Amino acid sequence: MSSDTLSLKIEFGGGLELLFSNQRIHNISIPASVPLDNSITSADSIPPADVKQADVTFLMHYLRETLLTERPELFIDNGTVRPGILVLINDTDWELEGEGEYVLKDKDEIVFISTLHGG
Amino acid sequence: MSSCGNPQSTDADELMPRRLKFGRSRVCVRCRENPGNIVIRHAVYCRDCFSPLVTMKFRKALQPAINASAGTSKRPRLKAEGNLLMAFSGGLGSSVLLDIIHSTYFSGQPPVDEDGNPVGGKKHPRNASVWPSASVCYVEVCSAFPGMRDRTEEVRGAVEQYPSFEFVPLRVEDAFDKSWWEQVGGAPSAFQLSVDLGIGNLSLASASSTPPDLTPVESMRTYLASLPTPTAVSSAIQNLVRMLTLHAARSRGASHLLLGTSLTSLSIGLISSISQGGGYATREELQEEWTPSGFGSTETSRPISIVRPLRDVTMKECAAYAWWNDIKIVGRDKSARAIQGIANLTKDFIVGLEKDYPSTVSTIARTCAKLAPKDAPNGNCILCQRPVQHGIQEWKSRISIRSYADAKLALAAHTHPSSQCDPPAQPLDPMPSLTPRLCYSCHTTLTSRSSRGLKTTGHLPAPLPVWSKQSGQSEMRDAIADYLLDG
Ligand SMILES: [Zn+2]
Ligand SMILES: [Zn+2]
Numbered sequence: 001m002s003s004d005t006l007s008l009k010i011e012f013g014g015g016l017e018l019l020f021s022n023q024r025i026h027n028i029s030i031p032a033s034v035p036l037d038n039s040i041t042s043a044d045s046i047p048p049a050d051v052k053q054a055d056v057t058f059l060m061h062y063l064r065e066t067l068l069t070e071r072p073e074l075f076i077d078n079g080t081v082r083p084g085i086l087v088l089i090n091d092t093d094w095e096l097e098g099e100g101e102y103v104l105k106d107k108d109e110i111v112f113i114s115t116l117h118g119g
Numbered sequence: 120m121s122s123c124g125n126p127q128s129t130d131a132d133e134l135m136p137r138r139l140k141f142g143r144s145r146v147c148v149r150c151r152e153n154p155g156n157i158v159i160r161h162a163v164y165c166r167d168c169f170s171p172l173v174t175m176k177f178r179k180a181l182q183p184a185i186n187a188s189a190g191t192s193k194r195p196r197l198k199a200e201g202n203l204l205m206a207f208s209g210g211l212g213s214s215v216l217l218d219i220i221h222s223t224y225f226s227g228q229p230p231v232d233e234d235g236n237p238v239g240g241k242k243h244p245r246n247a248s249v250w251p252s253a254s255v256c257y258v259e260v261c262s263a264f265p266g267m268r269d270r271t272e273e274v275r276g277a278v279e280q281y282p283s284f285e286f287v288p289l290r291v292e293d294a295f296d297k298s299w300w301e302q303v304g305g306a307p308s309a310f311q312l313s314v315d316l317g318i319g320n321l322s323l324a325s326a327s328s329t330p331p332d333l334t335p336v337e338s339m340r341t342y343l344a345s346l347p348t349p350t351a352v353s354s355a356i357q358n359l360v361r362m363l364t365l366h367a368a369r370s371r372g373a374s375h376l377l378l379g380t381s382l383t384s385l386s387i388g389l390i391s392s393i394s395q396g397g398g399y400a401t402r403e404e405l406q407e408e409w410t411p412s413g414f415g416s417t418e419t420s421r422p423i424s425i426v427r428p429l430r431d432v433t434m435k436e437c438a439a440y441a442w443w444n445d446i447k448i449v450g451r452d453k454s455a456r457a458i459q460g461i462a463n464l465t466k467d468f469i470v471g472l473e474k475d476y477p478s479t480v481s482t483i484a485r486t487c488a489k490l491a492p493k494d495a496p497n498g499n500c501i502l503c504q505r506p507v508q509h510g511i512q513e514w515k516s517r518i519s520i521r522s523y524a525d526a527k528l529a530l531a532a533h534t535h536p537s538s539q540c541d542p543p544a545q546p547l548d549p550m551p552s553l554t555p556r557l558c559y560s561c562h563t564t565l566t567s568r569s570s571r572g573l574k575t576t577g578h579l580p581a582p583l584p585v586w587s588k589q590s591g592q593s594e595m596r597d598a599i600a601d602y603l604l605d606g
Binding site: 013014015018083084086088091092093095096111113114115116 | 145154155156157158163166211383434435437438439441442448450466467470471473474
């Protein structure tokens, strides 16, 4: 199980791409099972009780550690996305999908859009 | 910044219990058929129903302001008095504004109602004729921020997607440029008005102490550098942009100036304006009409309605609308956000609140809509053109004793009948004071002191924006004219 990977399409909008090398679309692969504490070390070496299925909260930490190039505080705040960022999971508001607890599936498309660029 | 702190999530959590973000059903509340794609203030909508919902709120806010009969009529005949000017920042709200205005009134397609049918039926007169012409004004502020990139060309590219809109690029330093002022119909004049911010009563500076021949950029920088706090600088820049846009609208014969203010940014603006002493003009933050005075032709001095058609649409709705309708956002330079002040702190607070308590922001705007000033205004502020409240300077001098020196002054003012804020008619100090012609909030911008104490810029007089000469009431103009003749 822990050797399975998920292919995901990540897209940034509303200026958030500026924090991610100014690249809007990132195709990534992440493990299907990940550490409970969202660290990006391999889950193989840790006890099964400390492992969970990869969810959106893990994805956010993964993006911060691997793709984010500047100003992490504009992306993650208090362990979740910063207020003012709209998250779409397969074109649906993540609030309808359990937010950070949504368990990712292979080929999911996750979009992060900043609403902070004002009027 | 650290001294103010950021009350964001922690305080909100303590004050209010968290509510569910949506009801039980995940099905769209409008068509009751499709699975929902987005939650808007606890209601679930599918993607198909969402965009018409946004454009419907947009038209509901805009159309009653186009002509009087449009408000109640089911099939409004929309015909504006003059032209249209849209303020564009490259940000989310104004990008959505341009797109909806274009698709609704300038694409040659009749606007559609919530069900996708043309509003008023097929025989409805072409809506492209609501305004004879439409232009988009962008004010580049990069010269006010060190290291900020000029984005005029990027913005031009975004505006040129809409061939029916004319692009009007301005620069924030135009506010100190006499030739720009004459271009937009302002009265020519050889002098620049300056104010002495080093002393309490905001005397106009004497001609000899005004630094000669500053370029517009230098004048603007001197003005901003003389302001006491970062909050004052950011509200001064905001006001320069607002006034430049107003004069651009006026000079182009506009009857309507549209702003891309969303419900979220409206609430941010209201709270931050009230916290900076703008309470008297709260209604103007929501909806205002500006009647220019002192400009020749009727064509370019008709009243301008300033409308925020997105005032019932949250930032989240704007973001989803832009995403689902492929609207490209130029975005804003991040250095503008780096400037600290009440506005940005308020923004973080409101955006944080909106995430967990999405109805709160509309409550703020609704509550503010009910506020009405008690007295009739005492003319318009020469810096921002908003109404001036009666007797603010007396009130201010009563409540604020800011230092030992001030206390001594206040004491002196108490023993002599003339208040320290009124220009005393003594031969020692013949220069008129700006104070009676400023609204509370602009007065605060020029005089508020930070905890770090007053800046000592060696008493250099600060140049004032070009419109301050003309926008005063006639008595002010006379006072200035007399003074200049004497000096
Ligand atoms: Zn629907
Ligand atoms: Zn003012």
